Amino acid sequence: MSSTEGPGAGVDVSQLQPSSETPASPPPTLDSEGFPEAPVTPGLPGTVYLVGAGPGDPELLTLKAYRLLRGCDALVHDSLVPKALLDLVPERCERHFVGKRRGHHSVPQPSTNALLLELAGRHRSVVRLKGGDPFLFGRGGEEAAHLAARGVAVEVVPGVTAGIAAPAYAGIPVTHRRAGSSVTFVTGHEEIDKGRPGVDWRGLARSSDGLVIYMGLHNLRRIGQELVAGGLDPATPAAVIQQGTVRGQRLLIASLAELPDRVEAEGFGSPSIVVVGEVVAQRVEACAPEPADAEMPIPF
16 A cells, blocks of 8 residues: 555644644633732642732732732731731631731731741642831741741732831932932831840931831830930931821921920820931922821721
8 A cells, every 4th residue: 555545645744743842831820800820839838928018008009919919828917907908818718817016915926937837838829918018127038038948938029118108108208319318227116035236326327318217106215315326416307107108197297306205295106107317308298199098907
């Protein structure tokens, strides 16, 4: 029989051989909002996403954070996260509150670390939702190291930090060409057990044109005294923004020397951001956004 006869006549046999080319990847599965779902790695523990929730206004959430919240299987969140973001997660999502606020019961950090590890063993996508940015005074670095050292996939998702957003919602830029070329973000709440020297406020008075102080209200008087002792002019402009970006936002502007007394007299409280430096004098009130009508898990 000729090679051109029979059932296979007219067929190029080279086309019947398996192709050496890699087949195209299938399109990603989309959720109900049209965003790609979080990837699944069969046989491995889930991924923990350290997600920044932003400073309070829900509209400052990033698109990536939104996508992860819409598809997560477990959520571990702090107290400075608006309820509107908590409502984004699916009904099936397992939720855990581990917030820390002065004057309220706090979940110890080792307990939070253990919880994330346990959830990663049972769920595909675990979102650790933190106010602001996870890596700026959010202990995200500690949690990432704890998980990575135990073989758990972990990914950070940056968020808008209150140290930039709260002043912006008051019309205060944290940098300005007329007010210096440097700014320092620093915590004013120093724990005695963190095993390192405290903040060198006198050194900062000499080395930074502007200061953005997180959690500094409780120690504000001592901070001001140390800055002045380090050479900062007592007349330096300063501001306190309470509940920045959300309903109830308040602003106080005074000299560094007057600020502690004014804070006490006018009843300012946490959470607040303190800004010290000539940038405060560059405030443009007309550009300040309207604070959001947001509800928090623990009322301010």
